Amino acid sequence: MQGTIHVDSLTFQFQGNGENVLTDISLSLRAGEWVSIVGHNGSGKSTLAKFLNGLLIPVTGDVTILGMNTKDFNNQPLIRKKVSMVFQNPDNQLVAPTVADDVAFGLENAGVPFKEMQARVRNTIHTLGLSGLENSEPSRLSGGQKQRVALAGALVLQPEILILDEATSMLDPIGKKEVMDQVQRLRRETELTIVMITHDLNEALMSDRVIVLKEGRIVGDGPPLEVLSHSEMLADTNLIHPFIIEIMEGLKGKGYDLREVNNTIITEQELVDAIWKLKQMM
Ligand SMILES: Nc1ncnc2c1ncn2[C@@H]1O[C@H](COP(=O)(O)OP(=O)(O)OP(=O)(O)O)[C@@H](O)[C@H]1O
Ligand SMILES: [Mg+2]
Structure with a gap:
C-alpha cells in the first residue's frame, strides 16, 4: 500500500471514561x-x-x-525519528537559553556528531528566516518567531511526517502568517507529509485535504474547497465557513458566481482579483 500513515478502524476511550473519544477512524495519508x-x-x-x-x-x-505498526514496540524508536510534532504553546516548547541551542536540542539527544549538528542547525535556522537570532533568548522573541524556532527544532531532525497541533492558535495575525508561510514553503519545496490540526478554517483552506472530526468520528474528508463549502456539515459540527467561502457563497446567493471566473480561489488576493474580473465582465 502506498502512503505514509494508515489508520484502520481505530476506536479509543481513555481508561475509566466510558465514552469513545475516537470511533472507527480509518484513513490513509499519501506521502x-x-x-x-x-x-x-x-x-x-x-x-x-x-x-x-x-x-x-x-x-x-x-x-x-x-509501514511500521505502532503496536510493535521495536518500531517505536524509528517512528519517533520519522514523526516530529509542534504544539500550541510556544513557551512550553522552548527549553534552551539560546535559539541555536534550542534548535540543536533534539539532535544532541539523537547523538548526531557535533560538526553535522552545527551545519544542520545553521541551515534550518536559515531556511526558517531566523538568521541573526541564533544567540537570542527564546523568551524575548515574538510569538511567530518562537513557533518558527519550535518548527526549526522539529525539522532539524529531518522527519518524514510533521504534525502541527494548533501551532498557530496562540499567535497574532502576523505570527500566524509567519508560520503558515513556512508550512506552505515546506509543502512546495519538500516531500514532507504535513498533518495540521487547526481551528482556523482559513488555514485549512490552504491544505490539500481536510478531514472533519465530530465527537470522535470522521464526518468529512476531501478537497478543502469542497468540504468547507458544505454548509450543513459545518453547522452540524459548529464550524464556521472560512472567510473566503463566506463571501463566495454570499455573492452566489445574489447571483454572482465567482467560481465561473476562478474555481480554485483560496487566498484573499485571488478573491479580490476574481471580484474585479467578474465586475469587468458585467
Ligand atoms: N488524558 C485524558 N484523559 C481523559 N480524557 C481525555 C484525556 N485527554 C483528552 N481527553 C478527552 O478526550 C476528548 C477529546 O480530547 P482532544 O484533546 O483529543 O480534543 P481536541 O479536538 O484536540 O480538542 P481541542 O480543540 O480543545 O484541542 C475530550 O472529551 C477530552 O476531555
Ligand atoms: Mg487539541
Whole structure:
C-alpha cells in the first residue's frame, strides 16, 4: 500500500471514561500530502494526533506509520525519528537559553556528531528566516518567531511526517502568517507529509485535504474547497465557513458566481482579483 500513515478502524476511550473519544477512524495519508484536521473542542483531534506519532497505541484497530505498526514496540524508536510534532504553546516548547541551542536540542539527544549538528542547525535556522537570532533568548522573541524556532527544532531532525497541533492558535495575525508561510514553503519545496490540526478554517483552506472530526468520528474528508463549502456539515459540527467561502457563497446567493471566473480561489488576493474580473465582465 502506498502512503505514509494508515489508520484502520481505530476506536479509543481513555481508561475509566466510558465514552469513545475516537470511533472507527480509518484513513490513509499519501506521502507529501498536506492534510488539515478540523473539528470543535474535544472532538478528538489531539488524541488522534497522538496516535499518528505513536504516543498512544491502539487497543482496537491499527495505526501504521511508514509501514511500521505502532503496536510493535521495536518500531517505536524509528517512528519517533520519522514523526516530529509542534504544539500550541510556544513557551512550553522552548527549553534552551539560546535559539541555536534550542534548535540543536533534539539532535544532541539523537547523538548526531557535533560538526553535522552545527551545519544542520545553521541551515534550518536559515531556511526558517531566523538568521541573526541564533544567540537570542527564546523568551524575548515574538510569538511567530518562537513557533518558527519550535518548527526549526522539529525539522532539524529531518522527519518524514510533521504534525502541527494548533501551532498557530496562540499567535497574532502576523505570527500566524509567519508560520503558515513556512508550512506552505515546506509543502512546495519538500516531500514532507504535513498533518495540521487547526481551528482556523482559513488555514485549512490552504491544505490539500481536510478531514472533519465530530465527537470522535470522521464526518468529512476531501478537497478543502469542497468540504468547507458544505454548509450543513459545518453547522452540524459548529464550524464556521472560512472567510473566503463566506463571501463566495454570499455573492452566489445574489447571483454572482465567482467560481465561473476562478474555481480554485483560496487566498484573499485571488478573491479580490476574481471580484474585479467578474465586475469587468458585467
Ligand atoms: N488524558 C485524558 N484523559 C481523559 N480524557 C481525555 C484525556 N485527554 C483528552 N481527553 C478527552 O478526550 C476528548 C477529546 O480530547 P482532544 O484533546 O483529543 O480534543 P481536541 O479536538 O484536540 O480538542 P481541542 O480543540 O480543545 O484541542 C475530550 O472529551 C477530552 O476531555
Ligand atoms: Mg487539541
